[in-house]
Amino acid sequence: MLAEGIQGLTAMVWADYVLTTDFAAIRAVLRHHADACHLGVxxxxxxxxxxxxxxxxxxCPxxxxxxxxxxxxxxxxxxxSRNDIAVGDMQRCLSALQSYFPETARVLVGACRTSRCRAEIQITGVLCRQREAAARPGEEPAAAPLPATAIPPAAGKAAGKGRRKTAAVQAELPLQEVSLGMFSRSSPTVVNGENLDVPTFQRRGVFIDAGD
Structure with missing residues:
Protein backbone atom coordinates (compact mmCIF):
# COMPACT_ATOMS: atom_id res chain seq x y z
CA MET A 1 0.00 0.00 0.00
CA LEU A 2 2.82 2.39 0.82
CA ALA A 3 4.48 1.79 -2.56
CA GLU A 4 1.19 2.39 -4.37
CA GLY A 5 0.63 5.57 -2.38
CA ILE A 6 4.07 6.92 -3.25
CA GLN A 7 3.49 6.05 -6.90
CA GLY A 8 0.22 7.97 -6.89
CA LEU A 9 1.76 11.04 -5.28
CA THR A 10 4.88 11.14 -7.44
CA ALA A 11 2.68 10.90 -10.52
CA MET A 12 2.02 14.59 -10.03
CA VAL A 13 5.60 15.13 -11.21
CA TRP A 14 6.13 12.68 -14.04
CA ALA A 15 2.66 11.96 -15.42
CA ASP A 16 0.81 13.72 -18.22
CA TYR A 17 -2.40 14.78 -16.54
CA VAL A 18 -5.82 14.61 -18.12
CA LEU A 19 -7.24 16.65 -15.25
CA THR A 20 -4.58 18.96 -13.89
CA THR A 21 -4.17 20.79 -10.63
CA ASP A 22 -1.90 23.66 -9.65
CA PHE A 23 1.24 22.41 -7.94
CA ALA A 24 1.56 25.68 -6.00
CA ALA A 25 -1.94 25.10 -4.61
CA ILE A 26 -0.98 21.57 -3.58
CA ARG A 27 2.08 22.88 -1.76
CA ALA A 28 -0.03 25.52 -0.01
CA VAL A 29 -2.56 22.93 1.15
CA LEU A 30 0.10 20.63 2.56
CA ARG A 31 1.93 23.52 4.17
CA HIS A 32 -1.00 25.13 5.94
CA HIS A 33 -3.08 22.05 6.81
CA ALA A 34 -0.39 19.54 7.66
CA ASP A 35 -1.02 19.15 11.38
CA ALA A 36 -2.17 15.55 10.84
CA CYS A 37 -1.93 13.94 7.40
CA HIS A 38 -3.24 10.51 6.42
CA LEU A 39 -2.38 8.60 3.24
CA GLY A 40 -5.04 6.45 1.61
CA VAL A 41 -5.12 4.20 -1.46
CA CYS A 60 -8.59 2.05 3.62
CA PRO A 61 -7.26 1.38 7.16
CA SER A 81 -5.77 4.78 -14.61
CA ARG A 82 -4.72 2.74 -17.56
CA ASN A 83 -4.89 4.21 -21.01
CA ASP A 84 -8.15 2.46 -21.89
CA ILE A 85 -10.20 4.12 -19.13
CA ALA A 86 -12.61 6.77 -20.40
CA VAL A 87 -12.21 10.32 -19.16
CA GLY A 88 -15.88 10.32 -18.18
CA ASP A 89 -15.28 7.42 -15.77
CA MET A 90 -12.37 9.29 -14.26
CA GLN A 91 -14.50 12.37 -13.70
CA ARG A 92 -17.33 10.33 -12.17
CA CYS A 93 -14.86 8.67 -9.85
CA LEU A 94 -13.46 11.96 -8.59
CA SER A 95 -16.90 13.57 -8.28
CA ALA A 96 -18.19 10.63 -6.26
CA LEU A 97 -15.20 10.81 -3.93
CA GLN A 98 -15.46 14.57 -3.47
CA SER A 99 -19.07 14.20 -2.30
CA TYR A 100 -17.82 12.50 0.88
CA PHE A 101 -15.84 15.53 2.02
CA PRO A 102 -17.44 18.43 3.92
CA GLU A 103 -18.32 21.50 1.90
CA THR A 104 -15.75 23.54 3.80
CA ALA A 105 -12.88 21.19 2.90
CA ARG A 106 -10.41 22.30 0.27
CA VAL A 107 -10.04 19.36 -2.11
CA LEU A 108 -7.55 19.40 -4.99
CA VAL A 109 -7.85 16.64 -7.60
CA GLY A 110 -5.81 15.48 -10.54
CA ALA A 111 -6.11 12.53 -12.91
CA CYS A 112 -3.85 10.92 -15.46
CA ARG A 113 -3.69 7.82 -17.63
CA THR A 114 -0.49 5.82 -17.66
CA SER A 115 0.71 2.33 -18.48
CA ARG A 116 2.61 2.27 -15.17
CA CYS A 117 -0.60 1.86 -13.18
CA ARG A 118 -0.90 -1.72 -11.89
CA ALA A 119 -4.64 -1.51 -11.28
CA GLU A 120 -7.15 -0.31 -13.81
CA ILE A 121 -8.00 2.60 -11.51
CA GLN A 122 -6.09 3.75 -8.46
CA ILE A 123 -7.04 6.58 -6.12
CA THR A 124 -4.36 8.06 -3.91
CA GLY A 125 -5.18 10.74 -1.39
CA VAL A 126 -3.51 12.77 1.32
CA LEU A 127 -6.06 13.88 3.90
CA CYS A 128 -5.15 16.78 6.14
CA ARG A 129 -6.86 17.31 9.45
CA GLN A 130 -6.10 20.10 11.83
CA ARG A 131 -5.81 19.08 15.42
CA GLU A 132 -7.95 20.96 17.88
CA ALA A 133 -6.06 23.92 19.22
CA ALA A 134 -4.35 22.94 22.44
CA ALA A 135 -5.35 24.88 25.48
CA ARG A 136 -3.10 27.85 25.76
CA PRO A 137 -0.93 27.92 28.80
CA GLY A 138 -2.42 30.17 31.43
CA GLU A 139 -1.75 33.77 30.98
CA GLU A 140 0.73 35.42 33.25
CA PRO A 141 -0.95 35.59 36.61
CA ALA A 142 -1.49 39.04 37.87
CA ALA A 143 1.11 40.01 40.41
CA ALA A 144 -0.03 40.37 43.95
CA PRO A 145 -1.07 43.91 44.73
CA LEU A 146 1.35 46.01 46.67
CA PRO A 147 0.74 46.15 50.39
CA ALA A 148 -1.65 48.92 51.30
CA THR A 149 -0.02 52.05 52.53
CA ALA A 150 -1.53 54.64 54.73
CA ILE A 151 -3.52 57.19 52.76
CA PRO A 152 -2.63 60.69 53.95
CA PRO A 153 -5.71 62.34 55.41
CA ALA A 154 -7.13 65.28 53.57
CA ALA A 155 -6.04 68.53 55.14
CA GLY A 156 -8.75 69.81 57.43
CA LYS A 157 -9.20 73.00 59.33
CA ALA A 158 -5.93 74.48 60.48
CA ALA A 159 -5.56 75.08 64.18
CA GLY A 160 -5.92 78.66 65.28
CA LYS A 161 -7.78 81.55 63.82
CA GLY A 162 -6.83 83.61 60.82
CA ARG A 163 -5.36 80.67 58.83
CA ARG A 164 -6.64 79.67 55.41
CA LYS A 165 -8.30 76.36 54.85
CA THR A 166 -6.15 73.98 52.81
CA ALA A 167 -7.92 72.39 49.85
CA ALA A 168 -8.58 68.68 50.16
CA VAL A 169 -6.24 66.45 48.13
CA GLN A 170 -7.40 63.23 46.49
CA ALA A 171 -4.86 60.61 47.41
CA GLU A 172 -3.79 57.89 44.97
CA LEU A 173 -4.74 54.36 45.93
CA PRO A 174 -1.95 51.79 45.47
CA LEU A 175 -3.89 49.74 42.90
CA GLN A 176 -1.39 49.85 40.09
CA GLU A 177 -0.95 46.43 38.48
CA VAL A 178 2.55 45.05 38.79
CA SER A 179 3.99 43.34 35.70
CA LEU A 180 7.26 41.45 35.66
CA GLY A 181 7.58 41.83 31.89
CA MET A 182 10.47 39.82 30.46
CA PHE A 183 11.25 38.40 33.92
CA SER A 184 7.81 36.76 34.29
CA ARG A 185 9.13 33.31 33.31
CA SER A 186 12.38 33.43 35.27
CA SER A 187 13.07 32.76 38.91
CA PRO A 188 12.47 35.87 41.01
CA THR A 189 15.42 37.73 42.50
CA VAL A 190 14.37 38.25 46.10
CA VAL A 191 16.47 40.24 48.55
CA ASN A 192 15.20 41.03 52.03
CA GLY A 193 11.74 39.96 51.03
CA GLU A 194 11.61 42.24 47.96
CA ASN A 195 11.41 41.02 44.37
CA LEU A 196 14.08 43.04 42.58
CA ASP A 197 12.58 42.10 39.21
CA VAL A 198 9.77 44.57 39.98
CA PRO A 199 10.72 48.17 39.17
CA THR A 200 11.62 50.20 42.24
CA PHE A 201 8.88 52.79 41.76
CA GLN A 202 6.32 50.00 41.74
CA ARG A 203 7.76 48.32 44.80
CA ARG A 204 7.71 51.65 46.63
CA GLY A 205 4.21 52.49 45.47
CA VAL A 206 5.33 55.67 43.74
CA PHE A 207 2.75 56.99 41.29
CA ILE A 208 4.11 58.37 38.03
CA ASP A 209 1.87 60.66 36.04
CA ALA A 210 2.53 59.74 32.41
CA GLY A 211 0.05 62.30 31.13
CA ASP A 212 -2.96 61.70 28.90
Missing part, protein backbone atom coordinates in the same frame (compact mmCIF):
# COMPACT_ATOMS: atom_id res chain seq x y z
CA UNK A 42 -8.03 2.53 -3.23
CA UNK A 43 -8.04 0.42 -6.40
CA UNK A 44 -10.68 -1.05 -8.67
CA UNK A 45 -11.11 -2.93 -11.93
CA UNK A 46 -13.82 -4.00 -14.30
CA UNK A 47 -16.93 -2.17 -15.51
CA UNK A 48 -17.55 -0.66 -12.08
CA UNK A 49 -13.87 -0.19 -11.28
CA UNK A 50 -14.21 3.48 -10.33
CA UNK A 51 -16.91 2.62 -7.77
CA UNK A 52 -14.69 -0.10 -6.32
CA UNK A 53 -11.80 2.34 -6.11
CA UNK A 54 -13.88 4.93 -4.24
CA UNK A 55 -15.17 2.33 -1.78
CA UNK A 56 -11.70 0.85 -1.26
CA UNK A 57 -10.24 4.29 -0.62
CA UNK A 58 -12.86 5.17 1.99
CA UNK A 59 -12.38 1.83 3.75
CA UNK A 62 -5.07 4.47 7.02
CA UNK A 63 -8.02 6.70 6.14
CA UNK A 64 -10.37 5.67 8.91
CA UNK A 65 -13.69 5.32 7.12
CA UNK A 66 -16.38 7.72 6.00
CA UNK A 67 -16.59 9.45 9.38
CA UNK A 68 -12.93 10.42 9.08
CA UNK A 69 -13.58 12.09 5.73
CA UNK A 70 -16.24 14.23 7.40
CA UNK A 71 -13.51 15.80 9.56
CA UNK A 72 -11.06 16.49 6.73
CA UNK A 73 -10.00 20.11 6.32
CA UNK A 74 -8.08 19.66 3.07
CA UNK A 75 -7.15 16.87 0.69
CA UNK A 76 -5.02 16.19 -2.36
CA UNK A 77 -6.48 13.41 -4.53
CA UNK A 78 -4.78 11.83 -7.53
CA UNK A 79 -6.34 9.26 -9.82
CA UNK A 80 -4.21 6.95 -11.94
Missing amino acids: GTGSGPDGWEQAVHAFIE LVGGRAALDHTDAAVITLL
Whole structure:
Protein backbone atom coordinates (compact mmCIF):
# COMPACT_ATOMS: atom_id res chain seq x y z
CA MET A 1 0.00 0.00 0.00
CA LEU A 2 2.82 2.39 0.82
CA ALA A 3 4.48 1.79 -2.56
CA GLU A 4 1.19 2.39 -4.37
CA GLY A 5 0.63 5.57 -2.38
CA ILE A 6 4.07 6.92 -3.25
CA GLN A 7 3.49 6.05 -6.90
CA GLY A 8 0.22 7.97 -6.89
CA LEU A 9 1.76 11.04 -5.28
CA THR A 10 4.88 11.14 -7.44
CA ALA A 11 2.68 10.90 -10.52
CA MET A 12 2.02 14.59 -10.03
CA VAL A 13 5.60 15.13 -11.21
CA TRP A 14 6.13 12.68 -14.04
CA ALA A 15 2.66 11.96 -15.42
CA ASP A 16 0.81 13.72 -18.22
CA TYR A 17 -2.40 14.78 -16.54
CA VAL A 18 -5.82 14.61 -18.12
CA LEU A 19 -7.24 16.65 -15.25
CA THR A 20 -4.58 18.96 -13.89
CA THR A 21 -4.17 20.79 -10.63
CA ASP A 22 -1.90 23.66 -9.65
CA PHE A 23 1.24 22.41 -7.94
CA ALA A 24 1.56 25.68 -6.00
CA ALA A 25 -1.94 25.10 -4.61
CA ILE A 26 -0.98 21.57 -3.58
CA ARG A 27 2.08 22.88 -1.76
CA ALA A 28 -0.03 25.52 -0.01
CA VAL A 29 -2.56 22.93 1.15
CA LEU A 30 0.10 20.63 2.56
CA ARG A 31 1.93 23.52 4.17
CA HIS A 32 -1.00 25.13 5.94
CA HIS A 33 -3.08 22.05 6.81
CA ALA A 34 -0.39 19.54 7.66
CA ASP A 35 -1.02 19.15 11.38
CA ALA A 36 -2.17 15.55 10.84
CA CYS A 37 -1.93 13.94 7.40
CA HIS A 38 -3.24 10.51 6.42
CA LEU A 39 -2.38 8.60 3.24
CA GLY A 40 -5.04 6.45 1.61
CA VAL A 41 -5.12 4.20 -1.46
CA GLY A 42 -8.03 2.53 -3.23
CA THR A 43 -8.04 0.42 -6.40
CA GLY A 44 -10.68 -1.05 -8.67
CA SER A 45 -11.11 -2.93 -11.93
CA GLY A 46 -13.82 -4.00 -14.30
CA PRO A 47 -16.93 -2.17 -15.51
CA ASP A 48 -17.55 -0.66 -12.08
CA GLY A 49 -13.87 -0.19 -11.28
CA TRP A 50 -14.21 3.48 -10.33
CA GLU A 51 -16.91 2.62 -7.77
CA GLN A 52 -14.69 -0.10 -6.32
CA ALA A 53 -11.80 2.34 -6.11
CA VAL A 54 -13.88 4.93 -4.24
CA HIS A 55 -15.17 2.33 -1.78
CA ALA A 56 -11.70 0.85 -1.26
CA PHE A 57 -10.24 4.29 -0.62
CA ILE A 58 -12.86 5.17 1.99
CA GLU A 59 -12.38 1.83 3.75
CA CYS A 60 -8.59 2.05 3.62
CA PRO A 61 -7.26 1.38 7.16
CA LEU A 62 -5.07 4.47 7.02
CA VAL A 63 -8.02 6.70 6.14
CA GLY A 64 -10.37 5.67 8.91
CA GLY A 65 -13.69 5.32 7.12
CA ARG A 66 -16.38 7.72 6.00
CA ALA A 67 -16.59 9.45 9.38
CA ALA A 68 -12.93 10.42 9.08
CA LEU A 69 -13.58 12.09 5.73
CA ASP A 70 -16.24 14.23 7.40
CA HIS A 71 -13.51 15.80 9.56
CA THR A 72 -11.06 16.49 6.73
CA ASP A 73 -10.00 20.11 6.32
CA ALA A 74 -8.08 19.66 3.07
CA ALA A 75 -7.15 16.87 0.69
CA VAL A 76 -5.02 16.19 -2.36
CA ILE A 77 -6.48 13.41 -4.53
CA THR A 78 -4.78 11.83 -7.53
CA LEU A 79 -6.34 9.26 -9.82
CA LEU A 80 -4.21 6.95 -11.94
CA SER A 81 -5.77 4.78 -14.61
CA ARG A 82 -4.72 2.74 -17.56
CA ASN A 83 -4.89 4.21 -21.01
CA ASP A 84 -8.15 2.46 -21.89
CA ILE A 85 -10.20 4.12 -19.13
CA ALA A 86 -12.61 6.77 -20.40
CA VAL A 87 -12.21 10.32 -19.16
CA GLY A 88 -15.88 10.32 -18.18
CA ASP A 89 -15.28 7.42 -15.77
CA MET A 90 -12.37 9.29 -14.26
CA GLN A 91 -14.50 12.37 -13.70
CA ARG A 92 -17.33 10.33 -12.17
CA CYS A 93 -14.86 8.67 -9.85
CA LEU A 94 -13.46 11.96 -8.59
CA SER A 95 -16.90 13.57 -8.28
CA ALA A 96 -18.19 10.63 -6.26
CA LEU A 97 -15.20 10.81 -3.93
CA GLN A 98 -15.46 14.57 -3.47
CA SER A 99 -19.07 14.20 -2.30
CA TYR A 100 -17.82 12.50 0.88
CA PHE A 101 -15.84 15.53 2.02
CA PRO A 102 -17.44 18.43 3.92
CA GLU A 103 -18.32 21.50 1.90
CA THR A 104 -15.75 23.54 3.80
CA ALA A 105 -12.88 21.19 2.90
CA ARG A 106 -10.41 22.30 0.27
CA VAL A 107 -10.04 19.36 -2.11
CA LEU A 108 -7.55 19.40 -4.99
CA VAL A 109 -7.85 16.64 -7.60
CA GLY A 110 -5.81 15.48 -10.54
CA ALA A 111 -6.11 12.53 -12.91
CA CYS A 112 -3.85 10.92 -15.46
CA ARG A 113 -3.69 7.82 -17.63
CA THR A 114 -0.49 5.82 -17.66
CA SER A 115 0.71 2.33 -18.48
CA ARG A 116 2.61 2.27 -15.17
CA CYS A 117 -0.60 1.86 -13.18
CA ARG A 118 -0.90 -1.72 -11.89
CA ALA A 119 -4.64 -1.51 -11.28
CA GLU A 120 -7.15 -0.31 -13.81
CA ILE A 121 -8.00 2.60 -11.51
CA GLN A 122 -6.09 3.75 -8.46
CA ILE A 123 -7.04 6.58 -6.12
CA THR A 124 -4.36 8.06 -3.91
CA GLY A 125 -5.18 10.74 -1.39
CA VAL A 126 -3.51 12.77 1.32
CA LEU A 127 -6.06 13.88 3.90
CA CYS A 128 -5.15 16.78 6.14
CA ARG A 129 -6.86 17.31 9.45
CA GLN A 130 -6.10 20.10 11.83
CA ARG A 131 -5.81 19.08 15.42
CA GLU A 132 -7.95 20.96 17.88
CA ALA A 133 -6.06 23.92 19.22
CA ALA A 134 -4.35 22.94 22.44
CA ALA A 135 -5.35 24.88 25.48
CA ARG A 136 -3.10 27.85 25.76
CA PRO A 137 -0.93 27.92 28.80
CA GLY A 138 -2.42 30.17 31.43
CA GLU A 139 -1.75 33.77 30.98
CA GLU A 140 0.73 35.42 33.25
CA PRO A 141 -0.95 35.59 36.61
CA ALA A 142 -1.49 39.04 37.87
CA ALA A 143 1.11 40.01 40.41
CA ALA A 144 -0.03 40.37 43.95
CA PRO A 145 -1.07 43.91 44.73
CA LEU A 146 1.35 46.01 46.67
CA PRO A 147 0.74 46.15 50.39
CA ALA A 148 -1.65 48.92 51.30
CA THR A 149 -0.02 52.05 52.53
CA ALA A 150 -1.53 54.64 54.73
CA ILE A 151 -3.52 57.19 52.76
CA PRO A 152 -2.63 60.69 53.95
CA PRO A 153 -5.71 62.34 55.41
CA ALA A 154 -7.13 65.28 53.57
CA ALA A 155 -6.04 68.53 55.14
CA GLY A 156 -8.75 69.81 57.43
CA LYS A 157 -9.20 73.00 59.33
CA ALA A 158 -5.93 74.48 60.48
CA ALA A 159 -5.56 75.08 64.18
CA GLY A 160 -5.92 78.66 65.28
CA LYS A 161 -7.78 81.55 63.82
CA GLY A 162 -6.83 83.61 60.82
CA ARG A 163 -5.36 80.67 58.83
CA ARG A 164 -6.64 79.67 55.41
CA LYS A 165 -8.30 76.36 54.85
CA THR A 166 -6.15 73.98 52.81
CA ALA A 167 -7.92 72.39 49.85
CA ALA A 168 -8.58 68.68 50.16
CA VAL A 169 -6.24 66.45 48.13
CA GLN A 170 -7.40 63.23 46.49
CA ALA A 171 -4.86 60.61 47.41
CA GLU A 172 -3.79 57.89 44.97
CA LEU A 173 -4.74 54.36 45.93
CA PRO A 174 -1.95 51.79 45.47
CA LEU A 175 -3.89 49.74 42.90
CA GLN A 176 -1.39 49.85 40.09
CA GLU A 177 -0.95 46.43 38.48
CA VAL A 178 2.55 45.05 38.79
CA SER A 179 3.99 43.34 35.70
CA LEU A 180 7.26 41.45 35.66
CA GLY A 181 7.58 41.83 31.89
CA MET A 182 10.47 39.82 30.46
CA PHE A 183 11.25 38.40 33.92
CA SER A 184 7.81 36.76 34.29
CA ARG A 185 9.13 33.31 33.31
CA SER A 186 12.38 33.43 35.27
CA SER A 187 13.07 32.76 38.91
CA PRO A 188 12.47 35.87 41.01
CA THR A 189 15.42 37.73 42.50
CA VAL A 190 14.37 38.25 46.10
CA VAL A 191 16.47 40.24 48.55
CA ASN A 192 15.20 41.03 52.03
CA GLY A 193 11.74 39.96 51.03
CA GLU A 194 11.61 42.24 47.96
CA ASN A 195 11.41 41.02 44.37
CA LEU A 196 14.08 43.04 42.58
CA ASP A 197 12.58 42.10 39.21
CA VAL A 198 9.77 44.57 39.98
CA PRO A 199 10.72 48.17 39.17
CA THR A 200 11.62 50.20 42.24
CA PHE A 201 8.88 52.79 41.76
CA GLN A 202 6.32 50.00 41.74
CA ARG A 203 7.76 48.32 44.80
CA ARG A 204 7.71 51.65 46.63
CA GLY A 205 4.21 52.49 45.47
CA VAL A 206 5.33 55.67 43.74
CA PHE A 207 2.75 56.99 41.29
CA ILE A 208 4.11 58.37 38.03
CA ASP A 209 1.87 60.66 36.04
CA ALA A 210 2.53 59.74 32.41
CA GLY A 211 0.05 62.30 31.13
CA ASP A 212 -2.96 61.70 28.90
